[in-house]
Amino acid sequence: METDQLHSLVRSAESIIGLWWQDDRRNWCAYCGIPMRRRAATGTRLPPTKATRDHVVPRVHASGLLTLPCCLECNQAKGKQSLPEFLSGPYFNQKRMKKHRNQWPLAHLWFVAGLAYFRKSELIAQKARGSRRVAG
Secondary structure, three states, X not given: OOHHHHHHHHHHHHHHHOOHHHOHHXXXXXXXXXXXXXXXOOOOOOOOOEEEEEEOOOHHHOOOOOEEEXXXXXXXHHOOOOHHHHHOOHHHHHHHOOOXXXXXXXXXXXXXXXXXXXXXXXXXXXXXHHHHHHHO
16 A cells, blocks of 8 residues: 555544544543543543543554543553453443443444554554655
């Protein structure tokens, strides 16, 4: 796939899922659907419902590209796993059994995982083009 085609595909996919941080989805965990708290009392342990952002491609894999709204408990459970590993694991399956009305549809989560890796591919392709220009 050509880089321009990849770029166009990524932009189309982003328009489909929308900008979660600008709508009500930012208030609930994408994985388990619980309402999240933005703040915690000073001097206390962070509650498992504390709002965080989960990196779809873990930061240990040099991502930082795409994040999801996520409660602290789910974020810690996911840890360094990729999103596909997490979605296939026992913790996620147990949480989804509760069927909270605000959890993101499973198809959307898989879509986000694919989008994140497309974006990573796009960056790798850009770096490769840049290094060829320097070497050439």
